[in-house]
Structures are given as C-alpha cells and as structure tokens.
Amino acid sequence: MARAPARERPPHRSPRRLRSAASRIQGGHGVLYYIPGSGQGAEPGKRLLKWGYYLQVPEGALSSVLVDDQERQQSSSVPFGKVHPQVRAGLESRLADLLPPVLFELVQQSASSAIHAI
Numbered sequence: 001m002a003r004a005p006a007r008e009r010p011p012h013r014s015p016r017r018l019r020s021a022a023s024r025i026q027g028g029h030g031v032l033y034y035i036p037g038s039g040q041g042a043e044p045g046k047r048l049l050k051w052g053y054y055l056q057v058p059e060g061a062l063s064s065v066l067v068d069d070q071e072r073q074q075s076s077s078v079p080f081g082k083v084h085p086q087v088r089a090g091l092e093s094r095l096a097d098l099l100p101p102v103l104f105e106l107v108q109q110s111a112s113s114a115i116h117a118i
Contacts, residue, residue: 025098028055032106051106053095054118062117065091081112088113 023030032051036042057065066074068082078084091113096104 023099023103025053025055025095027098028053030054030099030103032103049106051103051110053107055091055094057117065115066117076117078115080114083113083115087115091115 021032030051030053032049034042034047035050037046037048039046041047063073065087066076066078067084067087068074068078069084070082071084078087092104092107095107099107
C-alpha cells in the first residue's frame with residue numbers, strides 16, 4: 001500500500017476520468033483511488049493517489065516480509081516509510097511480472113509504502 005502525488009498518476013489517464021480502479025492479478029488483487037492531500041485538497045494537483053495490492057504470502061515466509069528498515073521484526077504490519085529496502089525490492093519484482101507497465105510505473109514512483117498482514 002502506498003500514496004503518491006496525483007501528478008504521478010499513469011500518464012494516459014485523465015484525473016477527471018479516473019476516480020478509482022480495481023484489478024485482479026495472479027495470487028491477489030489491487031485497488032487505486034484518490035484521497036485528499038495536504039490541507040485536505042481534493043482537486044487535481046492537490047490530491048493523492050492511493051494504491052494497494054493484496055498478495056498471497058505463504059505463512060512460512062510472512063516473517064521475512066514483516067521486517068522494517070532497521071531490520072526489526074514486526075508482528076502484523078510495517079508502517080509507511082519503514083519497509084526494508086530488500087523487502088520492497090522483492091515485492092516490486094513480484095509486481096513487475098503481474099502488473100501492466102503503466103500501473104507498475106505508479107508503484108515505482110511512490111516514495112514510501114507500508115505492509116499489512118491480513
């Protein structure tokens with residue numbers, strides 16, 4: 001899950017046309033939608049685009065994903081901006097094989113992400 005400035009939206013989408021989207025991918029699904037930005041601005045140029053992908057992680061591998069940027073084990077989530085770089089790289093590598101390029105570009109442009117076990 002991550003947030004990105006709406007100006008970083010996929011270039012072929014108009015902010016007036018894209019309000020939300022959902023997608024199915026092998027082993028999970030994803031969503032993206034606008035949220036108010038700083039100062040609660042919801043108009044183009046001020047809002048954020050929030051995205052999340054729900055991916056299956058085998059129970060035995062979950063602990064290796066729930067590690068923060070200080071290499072501390074977390075029990076159920078890793079907050080925004082604290083995902084270990086190797087974990088993020090692994091998840092991005094997985095998404096690169098599953099997402100259309102325009103959506104994967106959005107993932108790469110996001111400054112920080114979070115992980116929540118559900």
